[in-house]
Amino acid sequence: MRGLLALLALLLVGAAPAGAQPETGPRIEIKAHAFGTPDVTVRPGTTVTWVNHDDDVHTVTSTTDVFKSPGLDTDESYSYTFTTPGTYTYFCTLHPLMTGKVVVRSGS
Numbered sequence: 061m062r063g064l065l066a067l068l069a070l071l072l073v074g075a076a077p078a079g080a081q082p083e084t085g086p087r088i089e090i091k092a093h094a095f096g097t098p099d100v101t102v103r104p105g106t107t108v109t110w111v112n113h114d115d116d117v118h119t120v121t122s123t124t125d126v127f128k129s130p131g132l133d134t135d136e137s138y139s140y141t142f143t144t145p146g147t148y149t150y151f152c153t154l155h156p157l158m159t160g161k162v163v164v165r166s167g168s
Contacts (some may be wrong), residue, residue, distance in 0.1 A: 084106075084107055085100070085102045085106035085107050085108045085109070086100045086102070086108055086109075087108075087109045087110075087111055088100070088108065088109070088110045088111070088160070089110075089111055089113055090110060090111065090112040090113060090114055090118050090132070090158075091113045091114060092114070093114065093116070093118075093155055093157075093158060094158060095110070095158060095159075095160040097160075098159065098160030098161070099160055099161050099162075099163070100160075100161075100162055100163070101162075101163040101164075101165055102142060102162060102163070102164055102165075103164070103165065103166065103167075104142060104143050104144065104145055104164055104166055105141065105142075105143060106141070106142055106164070107139050107140065107141040107142075108139065108140055108141075108142065108162055109137050109138070109139040110129070110132070110137060110138050110139075111135070111136075111137040112132040112133065112134060112135065112136055112137070113134070113135065114134065115134055116154075116155075117131040117132060117133055117154060118131070118132050118152045118154060118155065118158065119131055119132065119152050119153045119154060120132070120138050120140075120150055120152070121150060121151060121152070121153050122148050122149070122150050123149045123150065123151065124148075124149075126148060127140040127148075127150075131154070142162060142164045143164075144164065145164045145165055145166050146163075146164055147161055147162075147163050147164075148161060148162045148163075148164065149161045150162070
């Protein structure tokens with residue numbers, strides 16, 4: 061009974077139970093040396109996926125080293141789950157003019 065009450069309390073405050081799957085979020089397509097949707101806003105617990113559709117290799121690297129993909133060849137992807145609210149600016153280390161940001165915001 062105590063466990064059921066604890067689970068109910070977590071659900072009422074909007075927290076996910078331990079072991080919950082991350083929310084699937086936006087796919088950012090990389091084409092023509094650009095991030096297709098460079099700026100996105102998501103909720104904590106959301107997974108963002110970048111997919112490289114260019115013939116050239118690209119990376120997805122946070123300016124504060126929170127996340128860093130390996131070099132992504134054509135049709136390869138990289139995903140990162142954002143758990144902490146904040147603004148995460150990112151760029152391609154091979155083509156630094158390619159930039160974007162993920163804003164993680166609690167609430168609606």
